[in-house]
């Protein structure tokens with residue numbers, strides 16, 4: 191379904207502004223992708239409302255396409271929701287893992303221990319699951335594979351006592367990861383037990399371990415564990431499967447926490463620290479959204495400086511760069527075709543217009559958009575000195591912008607033509623002229 195979102199967005203590629211219909215279509219596709227990824231429906235609506243509002247209210251910066259603009263908004267709103275990775279300082283601490291049976295706690299305990307050991311710390315895994323047969327052996331084996339200290343007691347039946355003994359027995363370690371039992375459902379016993387363990391362990395952080403495939407159940411689970419022990423972060427497991435982990439958004443939202451780790455396989459090395467970009471891009475089935483958001487941001491910054499630098503008077507003094515042309519194009523985009531604009535300027539009526547070459551100012555909307563894309567791939571110097579652009583630069587610009595070389599040449603030809611035309615105006619230097627240049 192990410193592909194239909196991509197399809198919708200690609201249709202916006204050539205547009206510089208979004209109408210209401212475009213926004214609605216994008217928002218619908220985003221909703222579909224998020225629901226497909228198991229994001230809770232209330233959250234989907236909340237997200238899509240704010241995306242829709244911003245897309246309709248905010249002005250796309252010059253030099254960005256409508257597609258990039260709306261994607262940036264989507265990315266920002268999603269980052270806002272999932273937040274940055276759970277803070278995990280590389281210092282001594284105790285971490286308690288909670289979650290239902292089969293969610294991946296024991297695996298995650300070993301993975302986290304391995305991760306911390308790679309950071310130069312000395313982790314210990316303490317296994318307190320007395321409920322599940324084989325839990326001790328499984329945890330011990332995984333801790334061995336991670337090459338970290340392990341504590342457990344296959345003969346004991348009091349998880350709270352094991353936790354207490356375990357902390358004492360692994361005093362030398364600086365990271366204590368306490369693994370707990372999970373049951374099939376959230377029955378009272380489980381919650382009582384983890385509360386007691388929590389009281390003894392006094393963890394610095396409690397993480398909720400959640401299967402990526404957990405969809406609408408995420409809310410209830412997150413609420414119960416949050417009430418019982420307070421959740422500081424979420425570890426999502428089994429992201430190597432088809433599930434996208436949208437339930438984690440619910441959990442993060444319910445517990446007012448963030449995501450700490452991602453589990454991407456069955457071995458102890460299959461663990462990643464959470465990073466919003468990859469996760470969100472995957473959730474939406476899109477490419478690298480962060481890179482794109484940054485590109486739009488850069489374009490916005492560029493536009494801002496351009497505004498400051500841009501002085502219509504320069505044109506009157508004989509300087510007509512591609513940047514000026516771009517401003518002209520932007521202005522035309524807002525006002526309509528230039529010949530109509532000329533009609534609106536008193537004293538610049540028919541006479542002068544008739545002297546212009548027919549297609550001097552005839553830049554259609556589509557051509558303007560592709561020119562915009564071409565100019566995005568030019569260097570500052572090329573924009574300032576278009577006459578310096580030779581054949582090899584033309585090739586490079588074409589490749590970089592994904593436009594045919596002819597389009598680059600066309601742009602340069604258009605620029606030359608406009609420049610020639612403007613030269614005819616030069617010397618007029620009156621208020622009318624200035625008004626024409628200003629937006």
Ligand code: GDP
Nearest residue numbers: 291292293294295296297427428453454455456
């Ligand atoms: P626990 O009951 O919460 O302790 O869950 P376990 O750690 O025993 O994991 C349950 C099952 O899920 C085991 O078969 C694990 O190998 C598997 N598992 C856990 N994490 C991952 C993961 O990130 N990817 C895959 N493919 N399997 C995982």
Ligand code: MG
Nearest residue numbers: 295296319325
């Ligand atoms: Mg377990």
